[in-house]
Every structure is written in structure tokens, then in C-alpha cells.
Ligand SMILES: Nc1ncnc2c1ncn2[C@@H]1O[C@H](COP(=O)(O)OP(=O)(O)O)[C@@H](O)[C@H]1O
């Protein structure tokens with residue numbers, strides 16, 4: 358997308374944003390609270406119509422005016438709240454609103470087979486697809502939400518803070534999953550506050566600050582200190598100075 362802007366009344370949430378993700382690439386989208394990350398994601402997902410700018414998908418100009426249009430193009434979003442139904446099992450959640458039928462009745466067998474196929478493809482560690490998702494761990498729930506987003510065979514997947522509520526082992530599992538999506542050739546947009554997640558899994562990092570682009574970095578050529586400086590908009594404030602002092606230790610670990 359180029360030159361994309363979005364205003365809410367007096368608030369200029371996005372101003373002249375350029376943003377790009379390629380097939381087989383993970384781009385992290387970072388920025389402070391209020392930087393415009395969610396607004397950008399919702400614009401790509403068709404929740405908000407931009408006030409201006411151009412969007413090109415797969416080489417053609419598009420205007421994404423509704424979530425169903427985004428989905429039809431092949432843009433899937435896993436929102437932060439996941440929107441899972443706790444009382445339904447994994448199969449029920451994966452196919453919610455998209456149930457497979459066989460002569461009028463639910464085709465449970467096909468749905469269950471499809472569920473296993475999908476989870477195996479993601480090397481997901483889910484003990485059973487017939488247990489309510491309420492009994493799954495945070496990482497497993499995230500996995501189910503990501504698997505569901507893949508049912509429509511998307512080309513781009515956006516993940517909003519997928520590791521925010523997870524412990525160390527579960528975070529590693531979800532980051533593996535992100536790499537698997539990249540290996541499948543998907544473009545992945547990863548919103549995260551966690552700099553070590555970003556550095557571990559992203560190919561590029563796009564920084565938003567106060568609704569504007571504030572740098573795009575290749576992870577291979579940058580440091581978390583440099584990214585944090587771009588996020589805060591200063592290289593000499595307390596946060597970056599502290600990060601700079603800690604950076605040598607981080608590099609060892
Ligand atoms: N629906 C909305 N109505 C009015 N203002 C909004 C709305 N959504 C976001 N904003 C404002 O736009 C700015 C960017 O918000 P947001 O995209 O949520 O930032 P982030 O996700 O980076 O924290 C903030 O100032 C926020 O208050």
C-alpha cells in the first residue's frame with residue numbers, strides 16, 4: 358500500500374503510510390500505543406475504508422471495502438481476542454460459520470479429517486480435536502485461531518499480538534508456526550510489542566510512529582536498539598539508553 362491515510366474526526370490515525378509484504382516473508386509491524394498499528398491492520402482487513410492512498414494486491418490495484426472482500430482476496434486476520442467459542446471443540450471452532458454439510462446434515466467426518474490435516478500441516482501440538490477449546494493452553498488456542506484463518510487458503514495472514522499472553526514455551530511454539538506460514542509461501546504481518554519475538558522471526562520490521570512511517574529495517578542489518586529508537590522517535594531518551602546498555606547481554610542469550 359502507498360500513501361494510505363485514515364482520520365477519525367480530529368485524530369489522524371494514519372498519514373501517508375507505505376507498507377509492503379511479499380510472499381514468503383514475515384514483516385513485523387511495531388510502534389508505541391496509538392501509533393496506528395491496529396488501524397493499519399483493520400484497513401488491510403477491510404474493517405475501515407482508508408481516506409486515501411492506493412492498495413495493490415498480487416499486482417493489481419484493489420479497494421478493500423469490507424472484511425468479506427479482504428477474505429475473498431486472500432487476506433486473513435487473527436485478531437487479538439481470537440474470537441474462539443470456549444464451549445465448542447476444535448473442529449467446531451475451525452468450521453464455525455463455514456460448516457461442511459453432507460445432504461443437509463453436518464459432515465463431521467470430513468470436518469474432523471480436514472482439522473487434523475490442517476493441524477498436522479502446522480505441526481501443531483493439539484491432543485484432540487474433540488475437546489472444548491476452553492481446556493486448551495493459550496498457545497494451543499492461538500494455534501486453533503491461526504489454523505482457522507488458513508481454511509480459506511489465504512495469501513496474507515495478519516496476526517495481532519499472537520504471543521502477548523503466552524509463556525516462553527508457548528511463545529516458541531507460536532513463533533514456529535509463524536515460520537511455517539512463511540515456509541508455505543504466505544505473506545505474514547506480525548504485530549508485536551516483544552522485540553525478541555520480532556528479531557527472532559521477522560525478515561523486516563516496519564515502524565509506525567504517531568500514524569506515520571518511521572523506518573523499515575531488515576532484521577539481518579539492524580538491532581533491537583535501533584528499532585526501539587525508531588519506535589520512540591529519539592535515540593537519547595531513557596528507554597533507548599537503557600536498551601543500549603542491555604543490548605550486549607541480550608546478544609549473548
Ligand atoms: N475507531 C476509532 N475512533 C476514533 N479514534 C480511533 C479509532 N481507532 C483508533 N483511533 C485512534 O487512532 C490512533 C491510532 O490507534 P491504533 O491504530 O489503535 O493504535 P495502535 O494499535 O498502534 O495502538 C489512536 O490515537 C487512537 O485513539
Ligand SMILES: [Mg+2]
Pocket residue numbers: 394395396
Ligand atoms: Mg492496537
